[in-house]
Amino acid sequence: MKMTQLLFLVALSLIANFANAASDAKPFAEKYVVLQISDDDPFKQTLVLNVANNLIKHYGQDKVDVEIVAFGPGLRLMFKDNASKGRISGLVDNGVRFAACGNTISAMTKALGHPPEMNPSATVVPGGIVRIVDLVAEGYTLVKP
Amino acid sequence: MNNNVYKKICLSVAGICCMTAFNSHAANWLMLQGTEPESAADRVKVWGFIQAQYQHNNSESNSSGGYIPPKLIGPNLTNQDQFNVNRARIGVRGTGFPLDGKVNYFLLTEFGNNGITAVDGGTAHVTDASITLNQIPGARIRIGLFKTPGAEEGLQAIHVFDYINFTAVTNQMLLERFPNPGYSSNIAPITLPTTTPLSGFDKPVGAFRDVGIQVFDTFKQPGWEHSYAVMIGNGNGLNFGDNDDNKDLYLYWSSEAVEGGKGGRREGLKMFAWTQQGTRVLDNTNDSVANPVEFNRDRSGLGVKWLSKPFRITAEYMVGKGMIFVGPDKPSFYINDAAGAVAAGVGDGANGEANGYYLEGGYYIPNTKWEIDLRYDVYNRLSDDKAFPGGANAGKSFEMEFKNLTLGAQYHINKKTRINMEITDASAEAVDWAGGAGPNDNLDGVDQVYAVQVTHIF
Numbered sequence: 169m170k171m172t173q174l175l176f177l178v179a180l181s182l183i184a185n186f187a188n189a190a191s192d193a194k195p196f197a198e199k200y201v202v203l204q205i206s207d208d209d210p211f212k213q214t215l216v217l218n219v220a221n222n223l224i225k226h227y228g229q230d231k232v233d234v235e236i237v238a239f240g241p242g243l244r245l246m247f248k249d250n251a252s253k254g255r256i257s258g259l260v261d262n263g264v265r266f267a268a269c270g271n272t273i274s275a276m277t278k279a280l281g282h283p284p285e286m287n288p289s290a291t292v293v294p295g296g297i298v299r300i301v302d303l304v305a306e307g308y309t310l311v312k313p
Numbered sequence: 314m315n316n317n318v319y320k321k322i323c324l325s326v327a328g329i330c331c332m333t334a335f336n337s338h339a340a341n342w343l344m345l346q347g348t349e350p351e352s353a354a355d356r357v358k359v360w361g362f363i364q365a366q367y368q369h370n371n372s373e374s375n376s377s378g379g380y381i382p383p384k385l386i387g388p389n390l391t392n393q394d395q396f397n398v399n400r401a402r403i404g405v406r407g408t409g410f411p412l413d414g415k416v417n418y419f420l421l422t423e424f425g426n427n428g429i430t431a432v433d434g435g436t437a438h439v440t441d442a443s444i445t446l447n448q449i450p451g452a453r454i455r456i457g458l459f460k461t462p463g464a465e466e467g468l469q470a471i472h473v474f475d476y477i478n479f480t481a482v483t484n485q486m487l488l489e490r491f492p493n494p495g496y497s498s499n500i501a502p503i504t505l506p507t508t509t510p511l512s513g514f515d516k517p518v519g520a521f522r523d524v525g526i527q528v529f530d531t532f533k534q535p536g537w538e539h540s541y542a543v544m545i546g547n548g549n550g551l552n553f554g555d556n557d558d559n560k561d562l563y564l565y566w567s568s569e570a571v572e573g574g575k576g577g578r579r580e581g582l583k584m585f586a587w588t589q590q591g592t593r594v595l596d597n598t599n600d601s602v603a604n605p606v607e608f609n610r611d612r613s614g615l616g617v618k619w620l621s622k623p624f625r626i627t628a629e630y631m632v633g634k635g636m637i638f639v640g641p642d643k644p645s646f647y648i649n650d651a652a653g654a655v656a657a658g659v660g661d662g663a664n665g666e667a668n669g670y671y672l673e674g675g676y677y678i679p680n681t682k683w684e685i686d687l688r689y690d691v692y693n694r695l696s697d698d699k700a701f702p703g704g705a706n707a708g709k710s711f712e713m714e715f716k717n718l719t720l721g722a723q724y725h726i727n728k729k730t731r732i733n734m735e736i737t738d739a740s741a742e743a744v745d746w747a748g749g750a751g752p753n754d755n756l757d758g759v760d761q762v763y764a765v766q767v768t769h770i771f
Contacts, residue, residue, distance in 0.1 A: 208411050210353040244352045244411060251350030280412055 194263060197233040199223070202303040204312040206296070208241030215313040216245070217255050224262050234259075235303065239269030239296025243276065248285035260289045269296030341567060342468045343529050343540050345577060347445050347455045352414035354407045361403035362472040364425065366766035369394045372739075373758030379502025381755045382511055382640060383715075383741060388431035390503075390511035399766075400425040400471065404441065415447040419459065428488070428518035429551060438551060440520060455527045458551065462529070462542035462565030463487070463587045464614050465629055466671075467521030473577045475625075475675055475723065477733050477764040480690035481715040482669025486633045487612060489519030490640070491550055492595040495603060502755060519550035523561060540567045548591040548610070559607070561591030572621055580622060586615040593636050597663055608663045610636035625675035630668070637662040637695060639711065658699040660711035666697040669715075686721035686735070700745065709745040711752065716740050729770040737762040 201223055205216045220234050238246050245252065246268045256266065268290040277283045286292070293299040304310050370393040372384035386395050404421030408414055421441040423429050429438050443457030460468055466483045479488065497513050525546025532539045547554070548561035567585035574580045589612045596605045616629030639662040673688035691714065698710035721735035741759045743752035 208356065210350065210355060213353050241411065244414070247352040247414065249414065250352040252353060276412055284412065 194230060194233045196230045199227055199232040200303075200306070200308040201232065201234050202300055202308040202310050203234065203236045204296075204300060204310060205236060205238045205242035205245050206240040206312070208244055212242070212313065213245045213250075213252060217252055217259065219311065219313045220259055220264050221255075224259070224264065229262050233308075234263070235265040235267055235308070237267045237269070237293075237296050237299050237303075238290075239272045243268060243272045243284070243296075246287045246290040248287055250287065253287060256287060256289060266290040267293045267296065267299050269299075270294045272296060341531060341538065341540050341569065341579075341583075342460075342470070342577075343462065343542055343565070344531050346419065346441075346460060346470070347443070347527070347529065348447060348453065349406065349408055349414075349417040349445075351447070352411075354411070354414065354417060356407050356409060356411050357405050358407045359403070359405055360771065361421070362400065362768060362770040363398065363402075364400040364472070364766055364768045365396070365398050366477060366764060367396050368477075368762060368764040370760075370762050372760040372762075374504070375502055375754045375758065376749065377502070378504045379755070380505060381502050383739065383756075383759050385511065388426060388428045388512070391507055391509075392505065398425050399427050402440065417445050417447070419443050419445075429520050430517070432512055432514050432517055438517060440522060440551060451530050451532070452528050453530050455529065456525070458522060458524045458553065459527070460521050461523045461525075461546065461561075461563050461589065462527065462544055463521065463563065463589060463612070464631060465585065465616055465618060465627065470577055472768055472770050475673070475684075475686050475733075476688060476719060476721055477735050477766045478719075478737065478762065480669070480671045480688070481692035481717055482631055482667075482671065482690060485638050485640075485692060485694065485715070486631065486667050486669060487521065489550060489610075489636075490514050490638050491516045491519065491552075492593065492597075494596070494605075496596045496599055498599070517551045522551055523547060523563075524549065524553055524555075525561070527563075529565075536570060538569045538571055540569075541565065548593065557592070557594045557607070559592035559594075561589060561610075563587070563589045578620065580620045582617070582619045584615075584617050586613075588613040595636070595663055606663075608635050610634075623677040623679055625677075626673070628670070628672045630670040632666070632668040634666045635664060637665040637667045639665075639694065657701055659701050660695065660698060662695065665695045667692065667694045668696055669693060673719075682725045684723040684725065686719070686723065688717075688719040688721070690717050690719075691715070706751065709743075709751065711743060712745060713741060713743050713752065713756070731768055733764070733766040733768065735764050737764075 203216050203220060205212060216236060220236060223232050223234050246266055266289055268286055270292050273283060273292065300310060368386045370384055370386055374380050382390050385393055401424040402421055406419045408417045419441050422437055423440045424437050429440060430436060441459050443455050443459040445453060445455045447453045462468060464483060464487055466479060467487055493515050500511055500513050503509055503511055523546030525544055527542055527544035529542035542565040544563035546561045548559060549556050565587045567583055569581045569583040572580040591610045592607050593610050594605045595608055596603060598604050611634045614629055614631035618627040669692035671688060671690035675684055675686045677684045694713045695711050698712045700708045700710045717737050717739045719735050719737040721733060724732045738761050739759050741756040743756060746753045748757055
């Protein structure tokens with residue numbers, strides 16, 4: 169196979185993956201953003217939710233696809249009783265997705281002696297950083313507020 | 314984007330978020346001071362505030378040139394005009410193990426010059442050291458040293474207090490002065506200038522705090538919030554240990570129709586009631602023998618606070634029975650004998666009663682940084698005092714009435730910095746005595762107090 173054909177197939181594959189992810193999430197989205205929360209600073213928790221809210225407000229709920237990925241100490245944002253659970257619920261209603269790092273949950277389970285209780289709106293992914301890398305590869309813009 | 318500009322924008326956004334987070338702890342003093350936002354608290358949040366002030370007391374001396382505490386500037390009581398750093402507090406709060414958001418702590422230390430630090434010559438004193446366990450729904454548990462559930466003036470965070478000086482009823486009836494271990498004789502009014510302290514106490518004031526355990530929580534309903542607290546404490550103020558086998562019981566309830574906003578200046582109509590019951594040990598016998606006696610100390614009150622900007626109104630009525638501080642007449646004749654009065658059952662603060670109230674209001678001038686405050690407070694001390702049965706003072710008791718009218722203004726430089734200015738027109742009189750006679754010789758000259766204070770919270 170010629171190099172040009174190979175590149176064409178790779179590009180076609182990326183576009184297909186991207187289109188697949190986009191269509192799964194928001195079919196009419198024109199912007200794709202992944203927000204990272206990975207430290208335990210409570211101000212960052214508020215900030216990342218503010219940023220998600222501002223994106224929705226600016227582009228419109230259907231025009232922007234936003235996913236918040238939490239790993240490391242940032243996972244506290246997606247604990248069941250987090251003080252911002254009301255805001256999280258509101259953002260979920262506006263189509264924002266929340267991804268919780270499975271690796272972090274495993275580590276926290278060891279530290280706590282039991283699994284942390286997670287917000288039911290959060291989807292557990294194998295690895296938070298892997299999820300971010302995958303989304304970026306699909307064309308998402310990574311923002312770490 | 315220029316890096317510096319970007320950093321400034323980020324810091325500004327973070328600052329706004331910081332304030333938002335600070336204000337979103339909860340919605341009342343029990344929750345604001347005792348809990349942290351779940352799974353969203355710092356491991357260590359350093360915070361504190363500084364209050365620097367200037368006060369001038371315009372009161373006149375008695376007929377002998379002597380001055381009593383209401384005519385002097387506290388806590389030192391050595392002059393009528395002074396600058397002071399009355400509060401300088403720094404502390405940490407948060408959750409030490411962030412993965413478990415149901416445990417939090419609060420530690421605060423006072424470095425300023427006030428009734429907490431001045432009496433024992435210390436330069437610093439821990440005012441709060443507590444741990445809160447939030448595992449049980451409806452029954453959070455706080456243990457350690459912290460503010461007791463009680464009157465609004467004492468329970469509220471002092472750095473957002475709308476005035477510089479407390480009302481007379483709060484200062485005298487609630488801000489507890491603890492008896493010295495042995496009998497303490499009276500200190501006569503002083504002449505100025507002096508280096509002799511008028512305070513005869515060897516322990517810090519209670520600062521509306523105690524060491525103990527409190528069960529509390531808040532229940533939310535649409536538009537309403539109901540809170541309760543039950544506390545058992547040593548009844549020994551800021552002193553970590555207990556000085557007797559008796560424990561104090563504190564009960565508190567509040568219901569608030571919430572209008573909006575967050576934090577310490579949330580808008581709404583709050584109604585509250587509280588009671589405190591305890592026992593103190595006092596040696597009030599003027600002899601060289603240690604013969605302490607137990608006396609009850611009961612306090613209760615109810616009030617209402619309405620804040621709906623630009624208006625604010627607060628009213629509270631309080632009663633006290635037992636261990637009534639009667640210092641300002643004769644400086645350290647706080648709960649002890651004076652000229653044989655106790656022997657005659659007169660001026661008996663240890664068993665006496667008192668009551669008082671205040672009514673205050675504020676107006677936030679729209680579209681400005683100014684706020685106007687007006688407060689009227691009355692304290693009726695030894696309201697049930699017996700009269701001298703015979704002799705030259707027959708028919709006269711030591712019942713006294715303190716009235717203050719305070720006009721204040723606040724200029725909010727920013728959300729963390731403000732200037733308070735206030736003028737208090739103070740008066741005091743022993744109600745059974747003619748002007749210039751008996752206690753009124755000391756009380757007649759009580760007059761205006763001018764005060765300016767700058768508060769900065771960090």
